[in-house]
Amino acid sequence: MAGFGEPGADPVDATGLVVGVVAARWHGELTDHMVDRAVEAARACDARDVVVARVAGSVELPVVAQALAPRCDAVVALGVVVRGSTAHFDLVCRSVTDGLTRVSLDTGKPVAHGVLTVETLDQARDRAGLPGSAEDKGWAATVAALDAALAIRRLADAARPVGFGH
Known part of the structure; x- marks a missing residue:
C-alpha cells in the first residue's frame, strides 16, 4: 500500500443511485467485512439500493x-x-484488473477495483x-465508484442541448 496521496473517502450525495457489490469468498473473514463496509458506505452516501x-x-x-x-x-x-510462491498471483491480478477495466469501459459504468493484492495476510488485514x-x-x-457515477451523470447532463431549436 502506498499510504500517500489518497483523495479521501468522505460520503458523496448518491441519492437514488444503485450500487452493485461483488465479492470473492476466498479469505472470507476479510471479504465479509469489506462487503459490510461497502454497504455502510453506500448507505452513508444515500444510495437507493445495494445489490x-x-x-x-x-x-x-x-x-x-x-x-x-x-x-x-x-x-x-x-x-x-x-502472493504465493508461484506465478498464480501475477496471473490472477492481471486477469482481474484487465477484466474489471474492460467491464467498466464496455458498459460505461464505474467498476471500482477493491481487490487487495498483497504479499501477506497482515497487509490485507491492514487494508480491509x-x-x-x-x-x-x-x-x-x-x-x-459512486463519485465516478455522479461525474458521468454530470457529464451526460451537461451534454444535453438547451434552448430553442433543439
Whole structure:
C-alpha cells in the first residue's frame, strides 16, 4: 500500500443511485467485512439500493460485475489475493484488473477495483477496514465508484442541448 496521496473517502450525495457489490469468498473473514463496509458506505452516501453478489474467487469478479452493471449505476469488486510462491498471483491480478477495466469501459459504468493484492495476510488485514487498519478498501472503493457515477451523470447532463431549436 502506498499510504500517500489518497483523495479521501468522505460520503458523496448518491441519492437514488444503485450500487452493485461483488465479492470473492476466498479469505472470507476479510471479504465479509469489506462487503459490510461497502454497504455502510453506500448507505452513508444515500444510495437507493445495494445489490450484493458473492463468487468463489477473484477471477470470477469481472463476469459478475458485468452482469451487475446493466442494473446498477456503479459496481464495486472486492477480494483478496495473497502472493504465493508461484506465478498464480501475477496471473490472477492481471486477469482481474484487465477484466474489471474492460467491464467498466464496455458498459460505461464505474467498476471500482477493491481487490487487495498483497504479499501477506497482515497487509490485507491492514487494508480491509478492520479496527486499527490503515485503510478501509470496501468503504473507499464504494465512495470512489459512486463519485465516478455522479461525474458521468454530470457529464451526460451537461451534454444535453438547451434552448430553442433543439
